[in-house]
Amino acid sequence: MSILVNKNNKIIVQGFTGKQGTFHAEQCIAYGSNIVGGVTPNKGGQTHLGKPVFNTVSEAVKQTGADTTIIFVPPYFAAKAILEAANAGISLAVVITEGIPFKDMIHAKLYATKESMKIIGPNCPGIITPDECKIGIMPGDIFKKGNVGLISKSGTLTYEASHQISSCGYGISTAIGIGGDPIIGLSFIEVLSMFEDDEETKTIVLIGEIGGNLEIEAAEFIKTNIKKPIIGFIAGATAPKGKRMGHAGAIISGDKGSAKEKKKALEEAGVHMVDSVAHISTMLENLH
Amino acid sequence: MNIHEYQAKKLFSDYEIPILKGEVVFSSDGAYEYAKSLKGDIFAVKAQIHAGGRGLGGGVKIAKNLKEVREFSDEILGMQLITPQTDEHGQEVKKIYIEEGADISHQYYLSIVLDRGLEKPVIIASLDGGVNIEDVALSSPERIITTEIDSLIGLQSFHIANICSGLALCKEDSKVFGAFIEKLYKFYIENDVELVEINPLIKTTDNHFIALDAKVSFDENALYRHPKIEELRDIEEEEEIELEANSHGLKYVELDGNIGCMVNGAGLAMAVMDMIKHEGGSPANFLDIGGGASVETVTKAFEIMQTNRKIKVIFINIFGGIVRCDLVANGILGAMNEIKLDIPLVVRLEGTNAKQGLEILENSGYQNIVAISDLEKATKKSIELSK
Incomplete structure (x- = not known):
């Protein structure tokens, strides 16, 4: 078992023939992900990386039976790409694109919800179930198979955590980067609940950051709904107020969204918090 | 992106939002x-x-x-x-x-802001304007009316009616105030505004409602479709060095410590700052160099950090994924050849080809480069060299 993705996902790539799309699709294929084709308007009928190219998502779904998409479309068109995927009956969209206006994203998410399509991202590294399926831009080989469910807002911090988890002899059931934008699809709560129900996942590692209140909501949810042990870390304890720290959503407004506030809430919910990202592995060993 | 009051008021007048x-x-x-x-x-x-x-x-x-x-x-x-x-x-x-000037009979508060938790815009109106709205929220929350606007339906007349009755406005005032809200919401939606705040919004003795102040910030990601608004950017109000970094695809925020940090990825960059602080050191900056670590990128990053004279040591932490560590090491050496750095450099490489990368650095002949694969050890080394 795992969550959200496994070797059965039939995946298409939106923005398939672009530079980013090409590079990462090739990596995903090499990893063994079941990429069945891609979409680039006006390039339908061609073959790219040995897979068929379609003009529209709808055509791709009809021809290939695709149920999952990974989106590399530039920010100005990315929200439209999400709408198109939802309209075509895709059930999971992984949105890598950074820089989508929040107004567009609110709109896209409302429609995706109506069409029961889940969104991961935007501005995220994607999702990986080791040895089965990688839908994202992460380096596959640092994710070893195991029983730790990993959920994070950030890309390279996910890699760092996974590296630590495997270097102390553990591994990952599924790792998911939910993205650092103000408006994102799946949030901590939905993913935590999936990990709770997943038999393979024994421990959960949750990595948040400053800005917004998703971690606070997660803390409330954890209190009554999650029985599995969780190790937590919040990045940005040293970040100044009012400054955007790289991610569009990583900003402390007034006193809201600070690392201190989030850490306290999660601690009160029973999460084993670490002050330094280098201590995740130590905490993992202590718990077992 | 923030703009000035005078610029915001000019935009208001384009929407017939009353100003003085x-x-x-x-x-x-x-x-x-x-x-x-x-x-x-x-x-x-x-x-x-x-x-x-x-x-x-x-x-x-x-x-x-x-x-x-x-x-x-x-x-x-x-x-x-x-x-x-x-x-x-x-x-x-x-x-x-x-x-x-104006003859004020009452000061209200009105703002429209994206609520990240609700994922929709909210209109916040208060009977008490001209004071800090957070203080009102604490002392008399009943005097603040918060209205969520679902993007599916947009602003409706019932929203406006609720706000006006919440503010206990009379029939005539409700009509004028309602029109004010409608115009402001139109401005908010059409321009990809993130926050528009009018504090105070005054009622004059002759019953006009006027925006006495105006604070507006826009969604940076949407500026591409508002070139006229982009022109309002006042670079004198922004950190020049941050803009310079931005134009080269780097994200930089200066802090007050003495350990310069160069990291790939925003989350990891924050985590590195936190680690330095946690271990007793003080980070000089946030610097995310993104996915690549070419000679050009690293050179630019060095140039930017050189503007901060407080920096005593540079800590580079790169987690090689798609970008291989041996290429990163060569990027660092290439930049070292471009820029003569006379301060120590602690480099931590992990991930794809980390071993080769560290070897390249160790054999580089540069006496001021310390190459370490363990994150915690590298952090401690940087702190030691910063003292």
Whole structure:
């Protein structure tokens, strides 16, 4: 078992023939992900990386039976790409694109919800179930198979955590980067609940950051709904107020969204918090 | 992106949102001349900087005659204005806004802001304007009316009716105030505004509702479709070095410590700053170099960090994924050849080809490079070298 993705996902790539799309699709294929084709308007009928190219998502779904998409479309068109995927009956969209206006994203998410399509991202590294399926831009080989469910807002911090988890002899059931934008699809709560129900996942590692209140909501949810042990870390304890720290959503407004506030809430919910990202592995060993 | 009050008011007037007559000026002579052209015998002299709370720092004054206009303008222009939202050095005032006076019968508060938790815009209206809205929220939350606007339906007349009745407005006032909200919402939606705040929104003794102040910030990601608004960017109000970094695809924020940090990825960059602090050191900056670590990128990153003279050591932490560590190592050496760095460099490489990368650095001949694969050890080494 795992969550959200496994070797059965039939995946298409939106923005398939672009530079980013090409590079990462090739990596995903090499990893063994079941990429069945891609979409680039006006390039339908061609073959790219040995897979068929379609003009529209709808055509791709009809021809290939695709149920999952990974989106590399530039920010100005990315929200439209999400709408198109939802309209075509895709059930999971992984949105890598950074820089989508929040107004567009609110709109896209409302429609995706109506069409029961889940969104991961935007501005995220994607999702990986080791040895089965990688839908994202992460380096596959640092994710070893195991029983730790990993959920994070950030890309390279996910890699760092996974590296630590495997270097102390553990591994990952599924790792998911939910993205650092103000408006994102799946949030901590939905993913935590999936990990709770997943038999393979024994421990959960949750990595948040400053800005917004998703971690606070997660803390409330954890209190009554999650029985599995969780190790937590919040990045940005040293970040100044009012400054955007790289991610569009990583900003402390007034006193809201600070690392201190989030850490306290999660601690009160029973999460084993670490002050330094280098201590995740130590905490993992202590718990077992 | 933030803009000034005078720019926001210009945009307001395009939407027929009522404002008072006013103009931005750059000298006390200009202030005097403009005030003279206004009718009336009372004038506001307002510092134009992006930070809020200008009045508290002495950046907003009411002049009762033309002589005072000149006096206050001389006082405010060129001052380092310190407000609760600036740092301790404040912000230099280079322009002021001269505005006609008004007879105020009541001060309200009105804002529209994206609520990240709800994932929709909310309209916040309060009976108490001209004061800090957070204070009102604490002391008398019942005087604040918060209305969520679902993007599926947009602003509806029932929303407006709820707000007006919440503010206990009479029938005539509700009509005028309702029209005000409608115009402001239209402005918010059409321009990809992230926050528009009017504090205070005044009712005059002759029953007009007017935006006495205006604070507006826009969604940076949407500026591509609003070129006219992009032109309003005041680079003097933003950190020059941050803009410079941005134009090269780097994200940089200066802090007050002495350990320069260069990291790939925003989350990891924050985590590295936190680790330094946790282990007893002090980070000098946030710097995310993104996915690649080419000679050009690293060179630019070094150049930017060199502008901060407090830096005693540079800590580079790269988690090689798609970008291989041996290439990163060569990128660092290439940049070292471009820029002569006379401070120590602690480099931590992990991930794809980390071993090769570390070997390249160890054999480089540079005495000031320390290559370490363990994150915690590398952090401690940087701190040791910064003392």
